[in-house]
Amino acid sequence: IADGASIGDNAWVGPNVWVGDRANVGAGTQLRAGVAIYHGVVIGDDCLIHANTVIGSDGFGFAPTNAGWEKILQLGSVTIGDRVEIGAGCAIDRGALEDTQIADDVIIDNLVHIAHGVRVGRGSAIAGQVGFAGGTKLGERCTVGGQAGFAGHLSIADDVHIGGQGRVSRDVSEPGHYASGTSLMPVRDWARNAARYERLTDMAKRIEALEKLLLEKDGTSQ
Structure with missing residues (x-):
């Protein structure tokens, strides 16, 4: 435990845990074996952080230059509220300017990645292997199924429920249940469907042409 770190009353710190300078761990919070809490991170009361989770590591910020990638300083931190549970092997990056x-x-399951500047709203639940790109805001009381992925700088409304392997590439402004991805099927069917998928644009054009011919034949137009 580094100089300047603060550990609250009745907190529990397991073996091989590292708490960095000026980090603050709230009362009654448990840090299981191998947890790493970087400098300046704030964790609230009665939280449970499972083994080998890393909180406050640098966000993935780099700028391309003629000489290669130049690292961008990550000047924010991570702030975690009360009664939060984070599973094993998660990574929660510090913000570039504002805090994550x-x-x-x-509640967060195992092996979840939360990038710099992400905000997760109160009472939300995130299943295993979910990934958030930087700057995305997840509303309150949301649920996210396993292996879902979020593009960066999105805004997700309260009470949104994302199915497993959901690919979230745009804002979601209305509450409700959302799903994407391909369900399990025999490999022969999957191969046929994949081949058809590559021809969808051509097929759509052919259908539009046929519709136009039928309308002209009937003497009508749109």
Whole structure:
């Protein structure tokens, strides 16, 4: 535990845990074996952080230059509310300028990556192997199924529920249940469907041409 770090009353720190300078761990919070808490991170009361999770590592910020990639300093931190549970092997990056924020009563499964500047709203639940790109905001009381992925700088409304392997590439402004991805099927069917998928644009053009011919034949137009 580094100089300047603060550990609250009745907190529990397991073996091989590292708590960096000026980090603050709240009362009653448990840090299981191998957890790493970087400098300046704030964790609320009565949280449970499972083994080998890393909180406050640098966000993935680099700028291309003629000489290669130049690292961008990550000057924010991570703020975690009260009664948050974070599974094993997660990575929650510090913000580039503003803090990455996990609100009260959030539950996060194993092997989740939360990039710099992400905000997770109160009472949300995130299943295993989910990934958030930087700057995305997840609303309150949301649920996210396993292996879902979020593009960066999105805004997700409260009470949104994303199915497993959901690919979220745009804002979601209305509450409700959303799904994407391909369900399991025999490999022969998958191969046929994949081949058809590559021809969808051509097929759509052919259908439009046929519709136009039928309309002209009937003497009508749109």
